[in-house]
Amino acid sequence: xxxxxxxxxxxxxxxxxxxxxxxxxxxxxxxxxxxxxxxxxxxxxxxxxxxxxxxxxxxxxxxxxxxxxxxxxxxxxxxxxxxxxxxxxxxxxxxxxxxxxxxxxxxxxxxxxxxxxxxxxxxxxxxxxxxxxxxxxxxxxxxxxxxxxxxxxxxxxxxxxxxxxxxxxxxxxxxxxxxxxxxxxxxxxxxxxxxxxxxxxxxxxxxxxxxxxxxxxxxxxxxxxxxxxxxxxxxxxxxxxxxxxxxxxxxxxxxxxxxxxxxxxxxxxxxxxxxxxxxxxxxxxxxxxxxxxxxxxxxxxxxxxxxxxxxxxxxxxxxxxxxxxxxxxxxxxx
Amino acid sequence: xxxxxxxxxxxxxxxxxxxxxxxxxxxxxxxxxxxxxxxxxxxxxxxxxxxxxxxxxxxxxxxxxxxxxxxxxxxxxxxxxxxxxxxxxxxxxxxxxxxxxxxxxxxxxxxxxxxxxxxxxxxxxxxxxxxxxxxxxxxxxxxxxxxxxxxxxxxxxxxxxxxxxxxxxxxxxxxxxxxxxxxxxxxxxxxxxxxxxxxxxxxxxxxxxxxxxxxxxxxxxxxxxxxxxxxxxxxxxxxxxxxxxxxxxxxxxxxxxxxxxxxxxxxxxxxxxxxxxxxxxxxxxxxxxx
Numbered sequence: 001x002x003x004x005x006x007x008x009x010x011x012x013x014x015x016x017x018x019x020x021x022x023x024x025x026x027x028x029x030x031x032x033x034x035x036x037x038x039x040x041x042x043x044x045x046x047x048x049x050x051x052x053x054x055x056x057x058x059x060x061x062x063x064x065x066x067x068x069x070x071x072x073x074x075x076x077x078x079x080x081x082x083x084x085x086x087x088x089x090x091x092x093x094x095x096x097x098x099x100x101x102x103x104x105x106x107x108x109x110x111x112x113x114x115x116x117x118x119x120x121x122x123x124x125x126x127x128x129x130x131x132x133x134x135x136x137x138x139x140x141x142x143x144x145x146x147x148x149x150x151x152x153x154x155x156x157x158x159x160x161x162x163x164x165x166x167x168x169x170x171x172x173x174x175x176x177x178x179x180x181x182x183x184x185x186x187x188x189x190x191x192x193x194x195x196x197x198x199x200x201x202x203x204x205x206x207x208x209x210x211x212x213x214x215x216x217x218x219x220x221x222x223x224x225x226x227x228x229x230x231x232x233x234x235x236x237x238x239x240x241x242x243x244x245x246x247x248x249x250x251x252x253x254x255x256x257x258x259x260x261x262x263x264x265x266x267x268x269x270x271x272x273x274x275x276x277x278x279x280x281x282x283x284x285x286x287x288x289x290x291x292x293x294x295x296x297x298x299x300x301x302x303x304x305x306x307x308x309x310x311x312x313x314x315x316x317x318x319x320x321x322x323x324x325x326x327x328x329x330x331x332x333x334x
Numbered sequence: 335x336x337x338x339x340x341x342x343x344x345x346x347x348x349x350x351x352x353x354x355x356x357x358x359x360x361x362x363x364x365x366x367x368x369x370x371x372x373x374x375x376x377x378x379x380x381x382x383x384x385x386x387x388x389x390x391x392x393x394x395x396x397x398x399x400x401x402x403x404x405x406x407x408x409x410x411x412x413x414x415x416x417x418x419x420x421x422x423x424x425x426x427x428x429x430x431x432x433x434x435x436x437x438x439x440x441x442x443x444x445x446x447x448x449x450x451x452x453x454x455x456x457x458x459x460x461x462x463x464x465x466x467x468x469x470x471x472x473x474x475x476x477x478x479x480x481x482x483x484x485x486x487x488x489x490x491x492x493x494x495x496x497x498x499x500x501x502x503x504x505x506x507x508x509x510x511x512x513x514x515x516x517x518x519x520x521x522x523x524x525x526x527x528x529x530x531x532x533x534x535x536x537x538x539x540x541x542x543x544x545x546x547x548x549x550x551x552x553x554x555x556x557x558x559x560x561x562x563x564x565x566x567x568x569x570x571x572x573x574x575x576x577x578x579x580x581x582x583x584x585x586x587x588x589x590x591x592x593x594x595x596x597x598x599x600x601x602x603x604x605x606x607x608x609x610x611x612x613x614x615x616x617x618x619x620x621x622x623x624x
Contacts, residue, residue: 029570034586062571064570077469077470077486078467078468078474079568098470099469099470197586201586
């Protein structure tokens with residue numbers, strides 16, 4: 001019967017694909033957030049070369065990208081990440097607490113609180129800045145459409161929200177004023193994407209909005225990739241220090257037998273090559289001395305608020321602002 | 335004789351003017367709107383896909399498709415279809431057989447339940463599998479203990495696709511088999527044919543075009559499903575990205591040629607499906623004699 005042949009072909013193909021998977025080299029899965037795609041594309045190539053030269057072993061690095069909160073949720077639900085390179089420490093804390101995949105003191109295991117590079121949030125506006133957007137209080141003006149992703153699913157979106165809050169609290173002197181300020185700001189947001197890259201696409205390809213609040217590196221990348229002559233970067237005088245942490249997922253690496261590989265991978269981020277690549281892709285390296293001076297010179301001076309100083313840490317931020325019924329839920333009505 | 339043809343002729347003439355009564359501008363307007371709509375919402379987007387895919391030349395197009403990640407996505411999409419379509423074909427025939435040939439309690443409930451995947455949002459279809467088989471889900475710890483990966487791996491993608499596509503064959507066959515009735519089968523059985531023989535010699539030839547039609551639709555959806563698969567995939571490039579997911583990933587990475595090249599494969603699949611669908615419809619209608 002034709003039908004039997006079909007089933008046989010299906011089983012054969014399935015078997016073939018499965019056997020290919022089991023015969024493959026050792027692999028690491030790096031679960032990351034949205035804008036790091038280009039950085040890790042290049043970094044992985046360098047690491048694979050370096051590891052091969054040191055040990056003779058050929059390895060593969062698999063990547064998964066998405067909104068940071070969404071990615072953390074997937075790891076909690078069983079996505080077997082060997083290493084995490086996420087946008088905010090709270091997401092890794094969450095994985096540690098809810099799924100117990102790594103110890104709670106994970107941040108003390110690597111240099112600089114496990115943060116190999118940092119970033120900040122800046123504005124991307126249409127060419128020539130027709131709406132004259134220079135600082136955070138320009139975003140709440142009437143008729144300014146602001147694009148920023150959903151803080152419930154995106155790490156970058158949380159930094160945007162917190163940067164706006166910190167600006168308003170400092171300028172207007174009270175938490176109530178800050179709450180009012182972010183309420184006005186989110187009134188100007190026509191659409192909340194789930195991740196930073198989706199927001200960039202909304203702004204650039206779908207041409208919605210007057211200003212995109214986004215990662216510094218994402219803004220430069222957008223400019224490089226297709227914004228030439230279409231958009232400008234505006235750096236506000238103050239913004240937030242985005243501390244983007246990395247960690248090994250102990251339970252997964254022990255199960256996969258990849259601990260040595262995962263440790264080497266993350267340490268390579270702190271190496272001169274790793275730091276240089278971070279700067280090249282517009283992340284601010286923790287050891288600027290290893291980066292090209294020309295790359296470092298591209299970073300404008302900007303006062304960056306620390307989440308720990310202004311908000312008393314991420315646990316507090318989550319509880320007060322982003323949990324259900326938190327301030328974000330109170331101020332945002334779609 | 336002559337008078338008869340003449341009278342038929344006049345009947346025809348008096349029948350037609352009803353449609354002709356609409357003023358020319360109305361008819362032209364309606365035709366224009368229909369054609370314009372089809373052009374705007376079907377032809378234009380399709381040509382954008384093709385134009386964008388070849389925007390950097392034919393070689394860039396083939397290079398984009400030759401990338402290991404694109405190849406893996408095509409492979410996974412084919413594997414998913416190969417795993418789900420046969421299973422759902424068997425299921426569809428079984429379900430249609432049960433519903434049209436037996437009487438039992440809860441039959442109408444069963445008929446309704448078969449349609450469930452059509453009325454549930456694909457995102458929910460994906461989430462139910464995360465809630466069942468995810469690490470924090472009902473059966474998650476059991477599967478983890480036995481080192482079986484379901485969610486964020488190929489089995490999860492196949493399961494979600496199975497769920498999404500299971501109504502297609504059954505829904506195509508149920509009305510067909512109802513209309514067909516069971517007289518021919520009863521005759522075969524009473525003449526001493528076995529159940530299987532009756533199925534292969536009587537039922538199958540009667541339902542073959544409808545069956546193929548259902549299989550075709552099932553396959554198109556299995557290859558094209560995005561929502562449910564996106565939830566259970568984990569988006570590991572080169573490993574758990576199907577073709578529709580690969581399109582999204584490439585697009586998000588500013589790789590427009592890659593995105594539209596992959597999209598063109600899906601568009602091609604849609605066109606082939608459409609042509610086969612028309613052929614099958616035509617065959618089916620001719621066989622049923624109208």
